[in-house]
Amino acid sequence: MHIDKQILDKVNVWLTPVFDSKTQDVITKMMTSAPKELEDSFYKNLEFGTGGMRGIMGVGTNRINQYTLGKNTQGLSNYLKKVFAGEELKVAIAYDCRHNSDTLAKVVANVFSANGIKVYLFSELRPTPELSFAVRHLNCHAGIVLTASHNPPEYNGYKVYWQDGGQLVPPQDGEIIQIIESLQYSDINFEGNENLIKYIDREVDEAFWQSTVDNASFNTPQTAKDSLKIVYTPLHGTSIKSIPNVLEKAGYKDVNIVPEQEQPDGNFPTVKSPNPEEPEALTMALELAEKINADIVVGTDPDSDRLGVAVRDLDGKMKLLNGNQSMVIMTAFLLEQWKRADKLTENEFIGSTIVSTPLMLELASAYGIECKVGLTGFKWIAKFIKDFPSQQFIGGGEESFGFMIGDAVRDKDAVGAILLVCEIAAQAKAAGSSIFRELVNLSLDFGFYKEHLISITKRGIEGANEIKQMMVDLRENPLKEINGQRVVCIEDYQSSKALDLMSNESYDITIPKSNVLIYYLEDGSKICARPSGTEPKIKFYFSVNAELPSIEAYNIIEQELDIKIKNIIAEMQLN
Template sequence: MYIDPKTLDRVNKWLTPTFDASTQETIKELIANDPETLEDSFYKDLAFGTGGMRGVMGVGDNRINKYTLGRNTQGLSNYLRQQFQGKDISVAIAFDCRHNSKELAQVVANVFSANDINVYLFSDLRPTPELSFAVKFLNCQCGIVLTASHNPPEYNGYKVYWEDGGQLVPPQDSAIISEINSLEYHNINFEAKSERIKLIASEVDDAFAKASIENGSFNTSQQAKDNLKIVFTSLHGTSITMIPRVLEAAGYKKVTVVEEQATPDGDFPTVVSPNPEEPEALKMAIEIAEQQGADIVIGTDPDCDRLGIAVRNAQNKMVILNGNQAMVLKTHFLLEQWKNAGRLNGNQFVASTIVSTPMMRKVTEDFGVIYKEGLTGFKWIAKMVKDFPELEFIGGGEESFGFMVGDFVRDKDAVTATLLACEIAAQKKEGDSSMFEYLQEIYHQYGHYSEHLISIVKKGKKGAQEISEMMAKMRSNPFTEIGGSNVIRIEDYSKNEAVNVKEGTHSQLNIPLSNVLIFYTEDGSKIAARPSGTEPKIKFYISVNTKTETTIEETLQKKINTITADLNVD
């Protein structure tokens, strides 16, 4: 197999004394036996995406390992010392259940300490939202969590948080990347100063649990809580350390934990994918819920920032809410609570993303609340909170099962969102209704919406090229009709331009550049195309709607099927 000379130059750098003997031996084995993996491991530097740096673990520039993360941390240390001159700098570090997460977290802590930066290192695995909380609670300038979220077992990752508790956004991200790229691996200082590393646990746990309950509780009666039957699964992840505790402290006693999935395990042995977006992930929990007659199922991803919800439908069967449905339910409920408490005065806002359901805007603005929309990734919602301090943030979410209640955490937070979901379910059941009926009421008021996601995996260097070609083709030869309806507007976020197709006019979009295309049709459908920033995928987000009150599901599904066929992607 031919390997590009530039890639071979990268390989040879890793066969020098800067790298340990084990790393060099593994590289030699790849050279001899697996040149395809060798090329994929070295052909580029693993890059920061929408959720930080995430990739397959292994040797090489395009892999997660002690050297790539060490280089990140050395560059970040240099940047922190430039930005906070004269300050005693501190960082907080958390990690999830994945293979090597604890060891890599220690490597990161060592490098920070070697650079005279104080480290608060969680003694064991913790949810990602708790790390976001800890950054502000401990007055840190930065935070790191070692996680690959819901990716397959061979992945790990490195998320960076700034002093506001939100993930890196411009201009810090590009400045830090430039600092990292200026370094060679031999510049990394791995020599730990143990006196600068402090293990943390209960103090932060207690404060985070208390804040979650304060932000996620809404005057639900104890009787309503006593009558709600909950089935919860952590899918072998970190949420087992916090969600059962928060639910119990909030007054929910009838919580069944799926024991087969309660032990943290980086192999995720009972699921194909530890992603609550995948129906299969909640299968075991739903089966238990059916046996027990439970009212609601909650399942979280490994780092506890996303949650899946299943509730009983009109036929009393458990059905999974998609991310858009769950987001609309939580948002509408929060807005009702704020309105009933007399807290809405025009200085509040709700946030979502450009690929989420248009229904979020309709619901929010109906309450007289400001609606803001950003790129995919909760770092942009956290940035809105920081950029508009004069406004109160009520909550917000994205279609990929993430939600954030208030701003005490500056990232999607499955802990508080789980409590919020249980509050909704308990209150609706007490009122002889249900979450499912509540959703139907919202649809009846605002129109019936349905969303569908097409996610196509394209791995490796070849896959990245194919994704690039797909996006280029849609730009050079854009759709004029989708699903039997004319395209009336095209938004290209790579150049921040919107085109009114009917009038032939162009306008600017006020949002950071991103590789996203969105098509709007005359019948109100919305189709977005976006390469993933954290996985080797291209995603197509389809949203359709109707005001019809009969054959709703059939009408919407027919629209989705027609659009899917017109996209002609595989």
């Protein structure tokens, strides 16, 4: 197999004494026995995407290892010294249950401390939202969490947080990347200073738990809490370190943990994917719920920023909510609570994303507040909080099963969201209703919105080129009609231009540039195409809607909307 000279040049750098003998041995073996794997390991450098840097663990520039993370940390150290010159620099570091997360976290801590930066390192695995909280709680300049979120076991990742507790956003991300790319691997200082590394645990835990209870509790009577039967699974992840404690502190006693999934385990042995977006991930939790007749099922991904929720439908059967549904029900509840407390002043806002349900805009309008819409990723919602300090953030979410309440945590937070959804469920049950019935009531008021997501995986160099070509085709040969409905508007976030096909007029998009394309149809349907920033995937998001005349018509209208989505997918040849 022929390997490009530029790739071989990179490989040869990794065969110099800067790199340890074990790394060099692995590369030497790959050159003869696995040239295709060698090419994939070196053909590019890992980059920051919507969720930070994420990739397969192994040797090479396109892999997560001590050198790629060390180089990023050295670059970040140099940037911090430049931006906060003269200050005593502090960073917080957390890690999840994945293989090598603890050792990689120590590598990162060593590099920071070797550069004279004080490090607060969690002594054990902790949820990502606790890291976001800890950055502000400990007055740090930055934070790092070692996690690959919901990716398969062979992945790991590196999320960077700024002093506001939110993930990196422009211009910091670009400036840091420039510094990182200017470094040689020989510039990394791996010799840690233990005097600058402080291990943290219970003190920060207690503060985080209390903050969560304060932000996500809404005067639910203890009798209502006592009557709610909860099934919870951490899916072998970090939320076991927080959620049982938070629910207990909040007064929920009937919490049933799926025993087979209780212990953290980077192999995720009981699930195909540790992602609550995937229905099968909650199979064991649903089985336990039926066995004990639970009211609600909640589950989290490995780093506990995403949550999955299942509740009983109108027929009493357990039904998984999608991310848009759980986001809408939580947002509507928060807005109603704020209205009842007479706290709405028209200076508040909720947050959402361009690929999430349009129903968020309808909710904001109904309560007389603003819904700020940004790109995919909670870093943009956190940026809204930072950029608009005179406005108060109530809550917000995105379709990918994430939600955030208030501003104590500046990232999606399954710990707080699970407490909130239990509050909603307990209050609804006490009132003779349910979460699902409340969701149906919203459809009666605002229309029945149904969303669906397709992810198409394309691995390696060829896959990346295929994804690129798919976006080129959608731009250069735009669809004029889909499923019998005219395309009335196309928004291209890469060019920051939108075209109204009815008037043939274009207008500027003020949201930051991103490789996203959105088609709007004349019946209110919305189709979005977006290559993932952290995975070898292209994602297509579909949103359709219809009037819901009555509760009794719910199942019929849902079937009609499902058929509409299937027809759109078939016509776009995405099956």
